[in-house]
Amino acid sequence: MKARVFVTLKTGVLDPxxxxxxxxxxxxxxxxxxxxxxxxxxxxxxxxTDPARAEAEVARMAEKLLANTVIENYRVEMVG
Amino acid sequence: MKARVFVTLKTGVLDPxxxxxxxxxxxxxxxxxxxxxxxxxxxxxxxxTDPARAEAEVARMAEKLLANTVIENYRVEMVG
Known part of the structure; x- marks a missing residue:
């Protein structure tokens, strides 16, 4: 399965x-x-190969490594 | 109008x-x-405010500044 994680700065966080x-x-x-x-x-x-399990795993990756949840939001999208 | 430009490395380009x-x-x-x-x-x-004109303008921005089209692909998505 392929997943996309979008990581964006929270509103109000300066973006140079x-x-x-x-x-x-x-x-x-x-x-x-x-x-x-x-x-x-x-x-x-x-x-x-299970979409729900893959999505949960990717959300854990985002929480632990991909996004800094203090200043960033993330969104997970499964591609197929 | 809001637009999103996704810039990704072309296949085969090393991504450290x-x-x-x-x-x-x-x-x-x-x-x-x-x-x-x-x-x-x-x-x-x-x-x-015109979606078609906005999308064309953003595509020009991507070509000129946002993407390096030698090694990167881009995709424009209008949000609304």
Whole structure:
């Protein structure tokens, strides 16, 4: 099974990478960009074939390693 | 309108961050992890209200700045 974990900064947490992108887009002439936030996607290929078990396992991985839950949210999506 | 741009390394391009995560998951006792790839998500809030025009604009941003199309693929998703 394949899973995708989306890790994004919580609202209110400063995002310097996102800010840098917003500035760069402005310099390149892209108008109307109100805000930019940058996050991570982690694609994991698992041997596990049961979707529910795989999803629970990936959520544990996110809690333990992939996301810093103090400042980041995560969302797990099973791909198939 | 809000758009998400997913930027991932092309197949065959070495992904040291993904490899580091795979090793770390193994050390933490997560078995059955076959491969891990890490990518970026960029969430952009736009003043543009027309979905088709917004999507085209974001695709141009991805080509020009957000993705290095030599080694990375990107996908644009409109959120609403």
């Amino acid at each position: 990478q996102g800010e840098a992108i917003r500035h760069a887009l402005g310099s390149l002439g892209f108008g109307g960009v109100e805000s930019v936030r940058q996050g991570k996607v982690i694609e994991i290929e698992l041997a596990e | 961050q993904g490899e580091a995560i795979r090793h770390a998951l193994g050390s933490l006792g997560f078995g059955g992890v076959e491969s891990v790839r890490q990518g970026k998500v960029i969430e952009i809030e736009l003043a543009e």
